[in-house]
Amino acid sequence: MRIAFTSTGKNWDSAIDPRFGRTEFIVVYDEENQQLEVIDNNAVKNEAHGAGTATAQKIYEIKPDVLITGNGPGETAARALQQLNMKIFVDAHNLSLKDAYEKFKTNQLTELNLQ
Amino acid sequence: MKEIVVLSGKGGTGKTSITASLAMLAGSDAIIADCDVDAANMHLLMGPDFANSQKFYSGELAEINYDICTSCGICAEKCRFDAIHLTNNTYTINPLSCEGCGYCEKVCPTHAITMKERFSGYVYFSKIKGNGSMVHARLDIGAENSGKLVAKVKNEAKSLAELQNKTFVIVDGSPGIGCPVVSSLSGANYVVLVTEPTVSGLHDLERVYSVIKRFRIKSGCIINKFDINPKKTEEITEFLKKENITHLANIPFDQAFTQAMTQGKTIVESDSDLHQLLLTIWNQIKLETN
Numbered sequence: 086m087r088i089a090f091t092s093t094g095k096n097w098d099s100a101i102d103p104r105f106g107r108t109e110f111i112v113v114y115d116e117e118n119q120q121l122e123v124i125d126n127n128a129v130k131n132e133a134h135g136a137g138t139a140t141a142q143k144i145y146e147i148k149p150d151v152l153i154t155g156n157g158p159g160e161t162a163a164r165a166l167q168q169l170n171m172k173i174f175v176d177a178h179n180l181s182l183k184d185a186y187e188k189f190k191t192n193q194l195t196e197l198n199l200q
Numbered sequence: 201m202k203e204i205v206v207l208s209g210k211g212g213t214g215k216t217s218i219t220a221s222l223a224m225l226a227g228s229d230a231i232i233a234d235c236d237v238d239a240a241n242m243h244l245l246m247g248p249d250f251a252n253s254q255k256f257y258s259g260e261l262a263e264i265n266y267d268i269c270t271s272c273g274i275c276a277e278k279c280r281f282d283a284i285h286l287t288n289n290t291y292t293i294n295p296l297s298c299e300g301c302g303y304c305e306k307v308c309p310t311h312a313i314t315m316k317e318r319f320s321g322y323v324y325f326s327k328i329k330g331n332g333s334m335v336h337a338r339l340d341i342g343a344e345n346s347g348k349l350v351a352k353v354k355n356e357a358k359s360l361a362e363l364q365n366k367t368f369v370i371v372d373g374s375p376g377i378g379c380p381v382v383s384s385l386s387g388a389n390y391v392v393l394v395t396e397p398t399v400s401g402l403h404d405l406e407r408v409y410s411v412i413k414r415f416r417i418k419s420g421c422i423i424n425k426f427d428i429n430p431k432k433t434e435e436i437t438e439f440l441k442k443e444n445i446t447h448l449a450n451i452p453f454d455q456a457f458t459q460a461m462t463q464g465k466t467i468v469e470s471d472s473d474l475h476q477l478l479l480t481i482w483n484q485i486k487l488e489t490n
Binding site: 103104105106107130131132133134135136137155156157159160163175176178 | 258346347348379383385386387414415416417
């Protein structure tokens with residue numbers, strides 16, 4: 086399973102970024118090979134408008150099985166993400182990636198219903 | 201550090217006056233961020249010193265390199281915004297009409313057009329009265345507020361707050377429900393809604409709350425000028441109950457608001473009875489964010 090996090094930094098100790106569209110980084114953990122992949126979201130962060138949909142496009146390209154984030158996507162980004170067969174867990178801000186992953190594994194995160 | 205965002209949806213409800221009062225009451229405990237950048241006016245009440253500034257760039261603007269331009273006119277013909285005109289045998293870009301779409305850059309046969317970052321205004325870092333600090337911005341003529349600018353003002357305020365170990369960041373939020381509001385909200389710990397008992401007051405409150413609800417941020421509401429329309433106040437109270445929004449306070453209509461404003465003061469600096477009420481509101485917000 087591949088799990089994507091909106092992250093303020095590049096490693097397991099980084100905090101989850103509460104923002105979806107203007108997140109600093111998207112960090113993807115591949116449970117199979119246990120590797121972390123870091124995607125810099127700086128270009129999107131600096132868009133004047135449409136950051137949410139641009140990040141949704143990136144997530145679409147990454148196609149993770151799970152997304153762990155903070156406040157969650159806004160209205161338009163959520164509509165785009167509905168096209169993906171991906172679970173979204175929210176309210177993980179104030180946690181490190183490591184702690185958020187742990188909480189995800191033990192079913193302690195809130196799942197977002199996009200419908 | 202707690203981030204408190206003040207929003208109203210509708211203009212004229214007293215959002216900025218109330219935010220400025222909260223800012224005074226918070227004093228050196230908070231960094232203030234004015235994200236109502238389209239019509240930034242909190243600085244009128246807070247007396248900032250504009251000590252430091254940074255140029256801010258957002259969006260793009262077409263620029264013609266006249267060493268290469270052959271004046272073929274294809275750009276002017278294709279521009280959907282009618283931003284390119286022939287004057288004195290030279291094609292020039294009207295920066296107020298240019299939307300920065302980049303179509304002219306694509307169609308120019310000699311590649312004489314490039315898209316440049318557009319200067320949109322300044323971000324300021326100021327000391328304000330009451331021993332506080334404020335991050336605010338001023339847009340250039342024709343420039344528009346954006347999620348990017350709001351994120352910039354907020355992030356600067358947040359890093360200052362972290363650096364100086366402040367307890368609060370108080371954000372005067374953007375109007376409407378669009379990109380700047382979404383950007384004002386992301387990462388916030390608490391939302392203070394300021395509304396008034398009018399048809400549009402309630403309507404816009406419902407609209408902006410639909411955005412807040414999506415982000416599941418705890419909210420409280422102040423009904424300003426509650427006594428001008430008891431029936432609407434009742435409807436708003438019902439709405440707050442239904443949506444589980446904390447009803448922070450009702451503020452009566454009081455000319456002291458306008459009087460303080462015309463003197464460039466916040467309401468808590470005047471000798472009005474409202475001082476005590478605003479202090480109660482601020483203390484309750486502090487409790488709510490705990």
